[in-house]
Amino acid sequence: MTDGTYTRYVALGDSQTEGVGDGDDLTGLRGWADRLAERLAVTNPELRYANLAVRGKLAHQIRDDQLDAALALRPDLATVLAGMNDLLRPNFDPDEIAEHVEAMFAALTAAGAVVATLTFPDVAETIPLARPIRGRIAVINDRLRAAAHRHGVLVAEIGHHRVVTDPRLWDPxxxxxxxxxxxxxxxxxxxxxxxxxxxxxxxxxxSPALPEHGPLRSLAAEFQWAATALGPWVMRRLRGISSGDRREPKRPVPLPVYGADSIAPR
Structure with missing residues (x-):
């Protein structure tokens, strides 16, 4: 569909698609999928939009928990973003991740939906401690591109562009x-x-470009990040819990983008 007139959009994924980092759990999360739905609704105000994403989910959980629900909603547009949580796990298996993602691509395109996905940016550029997994990102991006090509899935090449490492594009x-x-x-x-x-x-x-920081300020920022973000994440892993435990999708049924259930900018 080249004119952008979609009637039913369903988003599958984890925290990024849920919208974590854009709003909060008290006022509501927005996120890129909501923002895309708003843009689609400009062309078609009758658009119905559902977001099945739940934070913390691994690729197999997204497939198991969201795919059948998405198919039942009969989307003509779907977005699938899965694998980032898998990248951070010690038992990383790119073939297994690609298998789950490709199964979602295959099922959704076979049902007649236009499907889009993203490549992952190099998180080592914003998290120096993540440098050991840099090779994983390249591998999984290659697998995702290949699967997308086999099923006619559109790919937004986020990972190719330097701007995605600008800290202003990232939550603390x-x-x-x-x-x-x-x-x-x-x-x-x-x-x-x-x-x-x-x-x-x-x-x-x-624009404007960010000023360069000295080594002491950069080191202080790393310690602050480790205390406020890395530490809680590690503790959840050690306790075997996920940020998505007992959470439900924020928008499980297709609703109008504007109106009583508006997701318009806050």
Missing amino acids: DRLHASPLGHQRIADAVAEALRLPGADDAWTRPL
């Missing part, structure tokens, strides 16, 4: 996009979908 936890980062992701997917007015402006550097 460095794992989730900031509101500005979520908007850039939405714009990237809009370009992949060839929506009216979409272009590559999302790839351009932010």
Whole structure:
């Protein structure tokens, strides 16, 4: 569909698609999928949008918990973003992740939906401690591209562009996009979908450029991040719990984008 007139959009994924980093659990999360739905609704105000994403989910959990529900909603557009939580686990298996993601691609495209996905940025650029997993990111991106090609899935190449390492595009936890980062992701997917007015402006550097920080300030920032973000994440892993435990999707049924259930900008 080249004119962007979709009628039913369903988003599958984890915390990034749920919208963590863009709003909060008290006022509500927005996120790139909501922002994309808002853009789609400009072309078709009758658009119905559902978001099945739940934070903390691994690729197999997204497939097990969200795929059948998504198919039952009969989308003509679906987005699938899965694998980032798997990348951070010690038992990382790129073939297993790709198998689950490809199964979702296959089922959704076979049902007639246009499907879009993203590649992952190099998180080692924003989290120096993540450098040991840099090779994993390249491997999983290659697997995702290959699976997408086999099923005609559109790919927003987030990982190719230097701007995605700008700290202003990231939440202080460095794992989730900031509101500005979520908007850039939405714009990237809009370009992949060839929506009216979409272009590559999302790839351009932010202005003005950030000043360089000295080593002491940079080291202090690393300690602060480790205390406020890394520490709680490690504790959850050691206790065998997930941030998504006992959470339900925020928008499990397709609803209008605007109106009583509006997701318009807050």
